[in-house]
Amino acid sequence: MRLMRYGARDGAKTPVVLDAGGQPRDVSALVPDFTPETIPTLRDVFKGVDLEGLPLAQTQGQRIAAPVSQPRNIWGVGLNYSDHAAESGMEVPREPILFNKASRTYCGPNDPLLYSKEMSKLDWEVELGVVIGRTTLNVSRDQALDHVLGYCVVNDVSERAWQAERGGQWVKGKSFPNFCPTGPVLVTGDELGDPGKLSLWTEINGERLQDGSTEKMIFDVATIISYMSEFIQLEPGDLICTGTPPGVGMGLKPQRYLSPGDRVRLGVQGLGEQEQVVEHLPAR
Incomplete structure (x- = not known):
C-alpha cells in the first residue's frame, strides 16, 4: 500500500x-x-x-x-553511513547512536524550513524514515521488519551550532519546529522491497550535494529496530530517522549552510520527493 x-x-x-x-x-x-x-x-x-x-x-x-498523524516518538540514528562518518571526521560507531527529535519538528514534506535569527549553521539530511506498525519490545533482528508499517522520506534538519557547540546532547540541534519534514507517501514493506538498496539524494538550489545509497548504512533497518527494542518500547506510528549519506553542509569544504530563500529538494528511491524553502521565522 x-x-x-x-x-x-x-x-x-x-x-x-x-x-x-x-x-x-x-x-x-x-x-x-x-x-x-x-x-x-x-x-x-x-x-x-x-x-x-x-x-x-x-x-x-x-x-x-505527513503520511501518518503525529507520532508519539521521533527517533534519530546518528553517523549511520560509513561515508558520512568519514566526512564528519568521526569514528564509525560500534553501536547505533540514538537521539530524539521534539514532536513539533514533525511536518509535511513541502512545509517551509523555519529560520531563526539565532541560527548560523542550518543543515540538511536526507534520510530513510521507518514507521513502526505495532508495539515492539525485545524483538530479534530476524523478526524486526515484521514490526514495520512502512517507509518514507525524511529531512532530518539540523542546526549544527546548537548541536555541536552548545554543550549537552544533540537534541538541541534537532528539535526546532519543522525540523522533520516527512513524506509525501508511506510505502509498506511488501511493496517497497529491500530497504537496504535504495538511492537517496538532496539538491540545494538545484545543485545535487547528497547522492548516496542505503547500502552504505552501518546498521541496517532490522538491526536498528532490534537494537532499539532492547532499551525502548517502540509504539505504532513511531518514526525512526535512520541516518544520512555524505554531502551535508557540515561535511563540505568549505562548509555550507542554509539561508532564507534557499530551496531544498530531496528524495528516496520509490518513496517520492520533498521540496522546502527556507523562510524567516514569523514574528510573534
Whole structure:
C-alpha cells in the first residue's frame, strides 16, 4: 500500500491510499485517519478492499500532510553511513547512536524550513524514515521488519551550532519546529522491497550535494529496530530517522549552510520527493 494524507497542518486530514494507477482514493469511510491507534488495524481494514471502487480524493490545491498523524516518538540514528562518518571526521560507531527529535519538528514534506535569527549553521539530511506498525519490545533482528508499517522520506534538519557547540546532547540541534519534514507517501514493506538498496539524494538550489545509497548504512533497518527494542518500547506510528549519506553542509569544504530563500529538494528511491524553502521565522 501507498498511504498519503492531505489537509492543513492544524486541521482535519483526509487519509488516502494510492490505487494501482497512482490515483488517490479517499479511504475515510474505512478509517478516519492513519494514527497510532488505527495503524495496527490497517492491514485488516484494507484486506480484500477494491480501491478502484472508492471515491477519488479531492487533492487539487490541498496541502500534502505527513503520511501518518503525529507520532508519539521521533527517533534519530546518528553517523549511520560509513561515508558520512568519514566526512564528519568521526569514528564509525560500534553501536547505533540514538537521539530524539521534539514532536513539533514533525511536518509535511513541502512545509517551509523555519529560520531563526539565532541560527548560523542550518543543515540538511536526507534520510530513510521507518514507521513502526505495532508495539515492539525485545524483538530479534530476524523478526524486526515484521514490526514495520512502512517507509518514507525524511529531512532530518539540523542546526549544527546548537548541536555541536552548545554543550549537552544533540537534541538541541534537532528539535526546532519543522525540523522533520516527512513524506509525501508511506510505502509498506511488501511493496517497497529491500530497504537496504535504495538511492537517496538532496539538491540545494538545484545543485545535487547528497547522492548516496542505503547500502552504505552501518546498521541496517532490522538491526536498528532490534537494537532499539532492547532499551525502548517502540509504539505504532513511531518514526525512526535512520541516518544520512555524505554531502551535508557540515561535511563540505568549505562548509555550507542554509539561508532564507534557499530551496531544498530531496528524495528516496520509490518513496517520492520533498521540496522546502527556507523562510524567516514569523514574528510573534
